[in-house]
Amino acid sequence: MSTVLEQIEQQIARLSSKAVRKNTGVIRTVADGVAKIDGLSDVVYNEMVQFPGGAIGIALNLEQDEVGCVVLGDISKLKEGDEVQTTGKLLSIPVGKGLLGRVVDALGNPVDGKGPIASTETYPVEKIAPGIIVRKSVSQPLFTGIMAIDSMIPIGRGQRELIIGDRGTGKTTIAIDTIINQAKINKVGLASGDKNFRPVYSIYVAIGQKNSNIVRTIGALEAAGALEFTVIVAAPAADNPANQYLAPYSGAAVGEWFMENGMDALIVYDDLSKHAVAYRQISLILKRPSGREAYPGDVFYLHSRLLERAARLDGKGSLTALPIIETLAGDVSAYIPTNVISITDGQIFLETDLFNQGIRPAVSVGLSVSRVGSSAQIKATKQVGGKLKGELAQFRELAAFAQFGSDLDAKTKGQLDRGARIVELFKQPAFSPVPIEQQVVTLWAMQKGYYDDLDIKKVTAAAVSLRDFFSTRKDALLTEIRTKAALDKDLEAKIKTAVDEWKSSFAA
Numbered sequence: 001m002s003t004v005l006e007q008i009e010q011q012i013a014r015l016s017s018k019a020v021r022k023n024t025g026v027i028r029t030v031a032d033g034v035a036k037i038d039g040l041s042d043v044v045y046n047e048m049v050q051f052p053g054g055a056i057g058i059a060l061n062l063e064q065d066e067v068g069c070v071v072l073g074d075i076s077k078l079k080e081g082d083e084v085q086t087t088g089k090l091l092s093i094p095v096g097k098g099l100l101g102r103v104v105d106a107l108g109n110p111v112d113g114k115g116p117i118a119s120t121e122t123y124p125v126e127k128i129a130p131g132i133i134v135r136k137s138v139s140q141p142l143f144t145g146i147m148a149i150d151s152m153i154p155i156g157r158g159q160r161e162l163i164i165g166d167r168g169t170g171k172t173t174i175a176i177d178t179i180i181n182q183a184k185i186n187k188v189g190l191a192s193g194d195k196n197f198r199p200v201y202s203i204y205v206a207i208g209q210k211n212s213n214i215v216r217t218i219g220a221l222e223a224a225g226a227l228e229f230t231v232i233v234a235a236p237a238a239d240n241p242a243n244q245y246l247a248p249y250s251g252a253a254v255g256e257w258f259m260e261n262g263m264d265a266l267i268v269y270d271d272l273s274k275h276a277v278a279y280r281q282i283s284l285i286l287k288r289p290s291g292r293e294a295y296p297g298d299v300f301y302l303h304s305r306l307l308e309r310a311a312r313l314d315g316k317g318s319l320t321a322l323p324i325i326e327t328l329a330g331d332v333s334a335y336i337p338t339n340v341i342s343i344t345d346g347q348i349f350l351e352t353d354l355f356n357q358g359i360r361p362a363v364s365v366g367l368s369v370s371r372v373g374s375s376a377q378i379k380a381t382k383q384v385g386g387k388l389k390g391e392l393a394q395f396r397e398l399a400a401f402a403q404f405g406s407d408l409d410a411k412t413k414g415q416l417d418r419g420a421r422i423v424e425l426f427k428q429p430a431f432s433p434v435p436i437e438q439q440v441v442t443l444w445a446m447q448k449g450y451y452d453d454l455d456i457k458k459v460t461a462a463a464v465s466l467r468d469f470f471s472t473r474k475d476a477l478l479t480e481i482r483t484k485a486a487l488d489k490d491l492e493a494k495i496k497t498a499v500d501e502w503k504s505s506f507a508a
């Protein structure tokens, strides 16, 4: 009896149960851009997996007995039983200056027909955002070229400022204006030979948009000569949801490369509402439990880990983010808008009513805010535009009241009149950003009452004429304002002489 037991014990001791790690798996099901795979025990979260025929997947759901992958690329040739391999690599895309002027898809492949991309470096698409220690506070301005924004809701390098509003209220236009303005500043700065000049490179990520819209955007950038400083990452509506989900992270990787290498970059996510919808679609197919508005529970994390990657790094560069969110009927309290509002450092709220009244850009003064930008504003703008926000907000309030009463005292009338002039002054057509020195002159003239005797309807035209006058005749003075960035007595006297000169010619 004891010998039998011994034999059994010996056999058990000899038994080796080595766990076998398999790096290949087999497709169990494939549908709607998502493949469920058996095996792949070695796969890590967010790892690239290789399907037969060249398609790539990302492992998103790691479960006990299967792995859920989104498939990037052509899914039509995949079938049950196909073999899948892990690659040991996290998803990476090409980065670098070679991407400037190019249009790429979410995987960094060129889609503009201009040949292969000259890039030697790759960068992981998903990366933990920089920590607190390495960050530096925002103190350098990033001019949008839109007067209402630069004077009242200023944006600094490394900031995250949300552009939010209903459909067709000019959200994209504000972002494109900013990119165009940066390109113009780059050209002036690089031509000046100033060694301390830091150009800003732009990345425009189009998510879930119609191809025709993207083409129009590219056309606008090209016409303004801004494409050479811009990378466009396109995941149009016709792309599968996995690509749309990935595109902003790819754009962030391109931007981070600039930041990590001591340069400044600006990234526009147009728009994150569609991004959230693409993610919801993937998550529902992956059978993740759905929460509020049927979005998965981690949709907040989806956007926070994206926007946290915008930063200004100590001793390195910066990445400024302008995410865009579309609201329905101005409802900012829906799930995705509240999430993104709480992640960003402020928002530019665009109002449909203003837009329809012809007040464009339709920036709402009351609901827009920039929580860190004013430390990046130049002194000259503060000097000439410091009071504008208050005056304009007061105007809106008074205007609402004035509708009811007829007898207004002189003071109220004065405030209403001034407010109406400021509104006119801030009107600006699309794709024509105003350089900051021109803004200073325009607002200086407002502050000193040079538009007060004009018919209100003529204020916009007067401001345009003033800027034309300065750009054609007072170039040296404009350069002085730009380089000094603050108004002293001497400079103000010069501006006064010039504006007086313009005024006499304008009135005549």
Ligand SMILES: Nc1ncnc2c1ncn2[C@@H]1O[C@H](COP(=O)(O)OP(=O)(O)OP(=O)(O)O)[C@@H](O)[C@H]1O
Pocket: 165, 166, 167, 168, 169, 170, 171, 172, 173, 174, 326, 360, 361, 428, 429, 430
């Ligand atoms: N400042 C402006 N002056 C004149 N027209 C403008 C201005 N801003 C935007 N528009 C016009 O308004 C329309 C909508 O603008 P845009 O596409 O930027 O809005 P959007 O909010 O991005 O729209 P969507 O919700 O469709 O993405 C465009 O035809 C654009 O030319």
Ligand SMILES: [Mg+2]
Pocket: 171, 172, 173, 270
């Ligand atoms: Mg748009």
